[in-house]
Amino acid sequence: MIGKLVFEDGSIFEGRSFGNNTSVAGELVFQTGMVGYPESLTDPSYAGQILILTYPIIGSYGVPQKKYWESDRIQITGLIVSQYIGTPSHFQSRQTLASWLKENNIPALEITDTRTLAIKLREKGTSLGKIIIKNDVQFYDPNKENLVAKVSLQTAYRVGKGRKKIVLLDCGAKKNIERCLVKRGVEVIVAPWDYDPFAEKEQFDGLVISNGPGDPKMAGRTIQTIKKGLISKIPILGICLGNQLLALAAGGDTGKLKFGHRSHNQPCMMVGSTRCYITTQNHGFAVSKIPKGFSPWFINANDKTNEGIIHQKLPVMSVQFHPEATAGPTDTEWIFDFFLEKAKLL
């Protein structure tokens, strides 16, 4: 079946449908990573978005068991690839990408010229879009609603063992953040985005704010919790959306990038050093004003946008990129060690 990808400006691109035959609307974004589609598709930060993968050959190693995913379902709204491979070959493959998409009711199109889509978004900026298969649907702007609330978990759970306890606020957390923390020997309370450990009188030693979708300003309740954390001088680590939320909580500001950073090859300079790290990124918003008492920690070497802030005195810090990677390079996983060490949580 042939479907259409429609941009907000009315431009239309046709392609063969290989996912679920339904129409959807969302925000159009492109991602340039060359591996890791199962991880990307299950990344809750992509909620509300139709994902265009620029690597043209997708599906080659099928889909692995759930334990390798970043959340328990596909999070994207729709998928666009150039060539879909329905004959995977990998020992971990349990099903094809197409059957997985269908199971999750996600539409997907094979539009050969994905490059032109990426260039269009680069030049014109992020656009709303919709995949039309059969019936038409209205455009929909996911950034106008609280996506975090939609993807966050419902009830808290505890995982891992250790002398110290960390509250991980799940604003749409990738599973690997939890894995990275547990691996380092701390107990983790994974809690919903609006969970307030101070109100709950939970005894804990550090706060980690996860990644997540959409406009950070929509997640006001998380910001409130972070504010309390700042006042009580609890160690805090923010990741991606968590970086933006920390900035907002501390009196800084955020803004929307023209088309965002979604790739596995973003170079980030550590301010005041000669070190540059290759990072995984997936964000459309960024910190535009560094809050008082904080210093810029990382800066994007390509477009010079802020990639992290660190408190001048306290063990409070955040990064715009993904130290937990998946998919992408794990070169900044040391951020977890650094945080735990500064926060004296090891």
Add this chain to the structure above:
Amino acid sequence: MKNPKKVLILGSGALKIGEAGEFDYSGSQAIKALKEEGITTVLVNPNIATIQTSKFLADTVYFLPVTDYFVEKVIQKEKPDGIFLSFGGQTALNCGLSLEEKGILKQHHVSVLGTPVETIRLSEDRDAFSKHLKKIGIATPQSIAVTSTKDALTVAQKLGYPVMVRSGFALGGQGSGIANNEKELDDITQKAFAFVSQILVEQYLHHFKEIEYEVVRDKDDNCITVCNMENMDPLGIHTGESIVVAPSQTLNNFEYQFLRNKAIEIVRSVEIVGECNVQFALNPNPKTGDIDYYVIEMNARLSRSSALASKATGYPLAYVAAKLALSKNLTEITNKVTGATQACFEPALDYIVVKIPRWDIEKFRGADERIGSSMKSVGEVMGIGRTFEEALQKATRMLDLDFEGVTSEVLLKNQKSTKELLEIPTPKRIFAIAKAIKEGIHTKEIQKLTGINAWFLYRIENIVRAEHRVPKNKEKLNVTKLWELKKLGFSDKKIGQLTHTTGLEIRRLRKKIGVIPSMLQIDTLAGEFPAQTKYLYVTYNAAHHDIMPSHKKGVIVLGSGPYRIGSSVEFDWTSVNTALRLKDHGKKSILINCNPETVSTDYDISDRLYFEELTFERIADIYDFEKPYGVVISVGGQTPNNRAQSLHAYGVPILGTRPEDIDRAEDRSKFSKLLDELEIAQPAWNKFTDFHDALRFAEKVGFPVLIRPSYVLSGTLMRICHNKEELEHFLKDATMVSKDYPLTVSKFIEEAKEIELDAVAKKGKVTASIISEHIENAGVHSGDASIVLPPQHLNRQTMDEITQIGEKLARALSITGPFNIQFLAKDNQVSVIEVNLRASRTFPFISKVTGVDFVMLVVDSFFNQTSPNNPSETESVIKRNNVTKNLSKRLPFVALKVAQFSFARITGADPILHVEMASTGEVACFGKTMLEAFLLGSIAVGGKIPKKGIFLSLGGRQNKEAFIEKAKMLKTLNIPIYATENTSVFLKAYGIKTKMLHKIHEKQSPNVLEYFKKQKIDLVINLVEHQRQDEADHYTIRRAAIDHNIPVFTNLQKASVFTQAITTLKESTLPIKSWEEYTGF
């Protein structure tokens, strides 16, 4: 650290199997990087055909052998304060390590820039390296270093067969192999120990995947992987012999990142500064856990893989590595492709590349076509596409062997069973896979036989199925069908074959209904940032162009395609210089080439680079899009030249000599008639469609005759036949004679000199010409011959006659551009063998020796005015050099080009010189005399002045007599001379004492093989006579010598000159003079 003032760069010498054009690319980029920093560069590289040995690159060039002796002399003279070891392949690395070990670098205060020497040494010593890896917890295959065959056998017993044998310090895996049993191990180790003193016997990882990472690290520990690559062929086939894709296709994120991390860990642990390559074996079906891997090897230098990675991604690895060696931080280097982003990043591709090696194994008599853990291929191509199918099919066509895609059966006619072709890896295997699928062999079975991951097989199956669905009738080809086929990389010609029409007809149809390809940019960031450079490819898997046409500003220059026997880096030099020169005429150069080992495919050489096929279809696509001023077909060797007629017929303006005139020179009958009209002598010849007519002709003109079949089943193309029996035998064995495949027979003139004229003309008038002379008599291919400038043995009359013939032909053919004529001369009689209306392979040689840039003259000849920037450049160059027509007459020195052979690489190949070319590269050296230049050149291609013993085997009375004086000279070296029985007896009669050795097959002591093994002989002269009964025995001796790394001379003239050189000259008195010191420019 302060920047050095003067840096010495070591090149890799002649192109050879395992070390080819990629090091011209890396060296050239390194020099560029140094020049930008204001550092003076000194280059030692005897390979005169390279771009790095150009005036616009290195400040000072020494055309000297890259050996410690000569490099030390250059260091003494030039006093550099830094040295680059990692840009000239294994040759440079080995030389540098040796200099360091001997304390020479320290003594002269030369610091090694980039990766420290200890690291290089560690990475080269396999045993030490695996110990190091074990220490940091990284897995390597169980392996044990041994220094004798006996120990190897014991170790293998312990590990269990099959085992892998690897030798350190050797280029391209020479002396490596898989042994299935004791006998095979014995064979492999014997050969390996002839080259190295230590080998590793390893656990063999059957059908593991082979994955590589290209890693870059700076002094501040910033570390990136620029590219990963996956070998389609499983472990056991050298990466240089494998079909390789980038990026990897069958790895998931976990495997990709895991191996990436391990590569980075290793690189950090040994403190690489610059570029490095790490190769892994990965189990496709780990029994436990998520990953089962081993590190196979690391190259602490630029390599073939890094050149491929560089072209695959657009990331200038060698340039960046050079900057890092100067202590720059990765973040201080800009990504030149975007002009806005950083060199500290990892390229994101939105396409796939497929590399296929080019083999010429069938050009070697007696060669074994199996491929394995050591290199045999002579070149490679890289197809770029947005589906694997498209990239793969492109690459098969790029090989320039008439393969119309992967379903081609050109190689599979009269072959073994398909299953056998699958099981035993050869250059045919990729095509056998497609055939197997057609025959209904299940992919599971193919995977079991080949070890190739099913992912690749499914893709090939996709191609085969699409081909099967093509309608038999072109009327039924609709838009959808054509798009489907083009997206999968089918050529017009192939679709034409399937629908019983021509490729041109399909092209017309396709254009009419709008099925046309897109011109896309390689931008390193998959569209995230706009690219400044115009590094392009053509694809059907897109619906837009990234660029606008050049129109009349543009001139297309066709490059050489893959390196192969007969077409190599010299045509890259001519292409690059043509592109550069076009700028002076206000034109934008549009270069097309598909060879990742070249400088012409660096995106900063031309205004636009299409990394594309040199097929008619693709050139026409680019032409249709760019609508340029014209196309240059005469500077890239035979491949572009072959496109003249089809492009002309399509209406493409060909710059230079008119295609009709090209045809008059190339069509043997037309050309012969022209020669008769002009009263120019030529050897008697004719074309035959019947064996008996051919024989009658041969008997009439008298044997020997030169046979040139137009269709060959196997083996060589040309052959000299000395009698009826040979003619019969050759025609029965190797060729077909029929109406469709006529045979050309020409009289072969024995003991004739071969002379070449290279020239440039404009509208039929010669602007400059030069005569060069072959050392070897006719009968040795001009590409294998030693060529001397100025001519040493030609009289005025002959020279004048040759010049006049050149002028006559230029006029008659209205030549505009380059041409080359080959002559035979005997008893002051000159005859013409052939003419080529294109730049010859000697263009860089003659240009660099005379100082007259022949390519510049060629480009100028295309335009009505000479360069507007340099109005009368052509004239002034000639005046400045005070030369007239015979440019070579005035040279106050001698330059000599010597061929490089790679026989050791091709198991079983006969190292004899004959009419078919066999050399893989060349060097040229200078001297006061011909002997000086010849000796330097001989050393530069791996020759040695013998110090242990010489073995003589002089076949036939004629050869024996001709060599008497030389044998006497050899006696003055005061080293033992050994000879075969006949030769020994003969020489004794002339008072020359030799020790008689039995031939190999005589199996008697003292035997020549035993002396080879004991390394008592370091020169073999085996002069061959035709029609010998015992030829096979001589072959065994020659081959054994090659297998024991002993230089072999088989040609009388060449052996004689070498003898003169080694008996009258000493290495210590050879001049250490730069190019400039000889030529004065």
